[in-house]
Amino acid sequence: xxxxxxxxxxxxxxxxxxxxxxxxxxxxxxxxxxxxxxxxxxxxxxxxxxxxxxxxxxxxxxxxxxxxxxxxxxxxxxxxxxxxxxxxxxxxxxxxxxxxxxxxxxxxxxxxxxx
Numbered sequence: 439x440x441x442x443x444x445x446x447x448x449x450x451x452x453x454x455x456x457x458x459x460x461x462x463x464x465x466x467x468x469x470x471x472x473x474x475x476x477x478x479x480x481x482x483x484x485x486x487x488x489x490x491x492x493x494x495x496x497x498x499x500x501x502x503x504x505x506x507x508x509x510x511x512x513x514x515x516x517x518x519x520x521x522x523x524x525x526x527x528x529x530x531x532x533x534x535x536x537x538x539x540x541x542x543x544x545x546x547x548x549x550x551x552x553x
């Protein structure tokens with residue numbers, strides 16, 4: 439006796455590759471180590487990053503402020519002169535703020551390295 443043919447289902451079966459499983463977000467190799475930032479080396483790294491950022495921002499803003507201030511000339515239209523003067527003033531103000539941040543970052547970094 440012959441068996442009746444079964445009807446095939448229209449379902450698609452997929453499988454996950456082992457390569458994709460290795461790079462899941464729950465992998466412990468990529469987990470964020472919060473305890474590291476509470477250690478002395480972790481704090482030093484954060485302080486050094488802040489020191490480098492503030493120092494480089496200070497240098498870039500200082501050069502931009504000097505270029506901005508050197509391009510101001512009173513012989514031009516008074517509106518443009520006032521705008522250029524105001525932008526130069528605020529450029530130097532931001533430069534002073536970054537200089538202060540750089541100083542305080544350096545003091546914080548230096549106090550941690552002495553301990």
